[in-house]
Amino acid sequence: MAVGPGTLPTLHPVAGFRIGTTSAGVKKPGRKDLVLMEIAEGASTAGVFTLNQFCAAPVRICKTHLQQGMPSYLVINTGNANAGTGKQGHQDALDVCQAVADRAGVAIQQVLPFSTGVIGEKLPTDRIISAVPAAFDALSDDGWLEAASGIMTTDTRPKAYSMQLEHQGQVITLTGISKGAGMIKPNMATMLAYIATDAKVEPALLQSLLSRAADQSFNRITIDGDTSTNDSCMLVATGASGVEVTEDNSELLAQFGAAVDKVLLELAQAIIRDGEGATKFVTIRVEQAASSEEALKTAYAVAHSPLVKTALFASDPNWGRILAAVGYAGIDNLDVDTLQIWLGEACIVENGGRAASYTEAAGQAVMNREEITIRIILNRGDKQETVWTTDLSKEYVAINADYRS
């Protein structure tokens, strides 16, 4: 139940960044569920995190440690989110950090913790801490694919992307992994992503590149409108390539920035393609809006409508449901007589109703596809926004009704 083949490209190692994956038995024995990432000295690290006010203990600690200096280790467990766990959860996350710090001989502030899985159950710190040495032993330059599997929850397949760009004969590598399949919505979702590059980038610039890219990728995807307590996206620049990206070199900055955007978009879209129970990959593009805000409001109203999503699942060109969702998106003084709605290459709505040229056959032809684009042309201005989402299938309900059992 995922859209597209999910074939992964070659995952280039990133010099100065090693990964080790092992089994801690967090939820199920034998499952590889603990990932350790080691960052070489002198690297910069940037992060963006969930806006959920019940953000998990590891998220709070990540933010605090990141303010205190550059991290040397990221430690990630799946199977337990350590969220809604109060003071105990905070201490548990610190205990895991301490175990990593002790083993490496670094300060606890140099370790950032991440957790994903069920909310509200105590983190089994004993099992995680016992597995820390094995994670260190597993550290390698070539650990990306195993880590992509190691951070999965209800994901059906690993998600990763890698690319290289050339600058004056030198090569910059960017490689990343992501996970997430449900509780996916703007402002980061049950979503973890780790991207490393061997470019050299100062922390402030790296943060601004990450924030911009995340805003146009992870913050534009939605499966079910639920924002998780644990979402984190980290970008590490080791500098090992010797190529420095700075504000002064605008050409390289643009090239590198586009690459960061590309890697994050690929990782974000991979999450949608593997959305819980997903059978469709849906692009919703709102054009000619008066503001980005109203473009997003409209796009999300359509993307979150269970009626639109079930029609997509059924491959039913029930375009009236799209029209209804646009109508309740909350745009003041919407002129329903001049806006247009397109399903793929078929105009479905104009002049306040079904387009004269529309035929059920044309709508059906688009709906039968695995990848569908809905375009809404508001005719109110020159702003546009795109979001990506999935259909709502019986499988989605089955997955989420059975998740804990």
Place this chain on the structure above:
Amino acid sequence: MAVGPGTLPTLHPVAGFRIGTTSAGVKKPGRKDLVLMEIAEGASTAGVFTLNQFCAAPVRICKTHLQQGMPSYLVINTGNANAGTGKQGHQDALDVCQAVADRAGVAIQQVLPFSTGVIGEKLPTDRIISAVPAAFDALSDDGWLEAASGIMTTDTRPKAYSMQLEHQGQVITLTGISKGAGMIKPNMATMLAYIATDAKVEPALLQSLLSRAADQSFNRITIDGDTSTNDSCMLVATGASGVEVTEDNSELLAQFGAAVDKVLLELAQAIIRDGEGATKFVTIRVEQAASSEEALKTAYAVAHSPLVKTALFASDPNWGRILAAVGYAGIDNLDVDTLQIWLGEACIVENGGRAASYTEAAGQAVMNREEITIRIILNRGDKQETVWTTDLSKEYVAINADYRS
């Protein structure tokens, strides 16, 4: 797939209000799908309508006609919403009104049209107009139950309520019907409701009583967060009892107002109990909020969360999903350490995590019930709001994926 027995009380006739139901074959031959309501001269009529900007042609005409005087007839078809139908749809709705007006010898402005069903298909006016005489012939004081069935779409059972109150030895009757099962959300949903009383009430006062009651009932229910193009709720006061409700008689006004509130709440809750695929009736109550707005925001975040709704369907006390939804509701400076969340009589969240007293057995006992109350105590003020919703079942997806086939 509906919650509770759905037993209807005795539906008292309302003097001055007659109803006729017949078959027009709008969508399926033989189905009783056309309802005519006749309002005696001298009655007052009030209405509240959908806020969807793509509101259907009949809704626009209702509003216009209602401004031009008091109506004598309401004509309702199921099987076709006459929404997203542009100018043609407008003319079609007027044609139906004209047919009723001609037969009765009244002005077209005295006829209000209502439609519910599939969006975007042309209203089969020929068939409806041909059936108008039969609807007139069927008019009777005792037509409530047949009409309750005649306005159904994906509803599995008719919805009606009736009550009487005494004032100084005189009896006032209130009887109403409603329909709706999906596309149900605040600001009226694919929801139609017709309530009549034999009290005498001036139009302005009647409107204010209706608006208040609708705000606390139909505007507090949500199944899927979709707001329909066609929602309408009408309250007719025929005056035939001779009892006049005025602002001057505050005791009678309070008594009558409470009765209007009660009838609308019963009709609104009946819609939730018969929500598409519903297996649970869920009350979400937010207390100690700083404002009604933030109480509603919190309640709807929980009510619309697919993850909470699938957990309810599974009878799974996965309380972490409720906590996560409260966390992303968008309340600024929420103090997660002092709020409480209750599932029935079990406190599930306090001190920023799972309540110390909580046990899985206690949560399971509540979740196993058909009727579940979630209470969220924000500890920020003295405002409170309640909304009602359902779970999200596989059956919901099946119904909405198969609706047009």
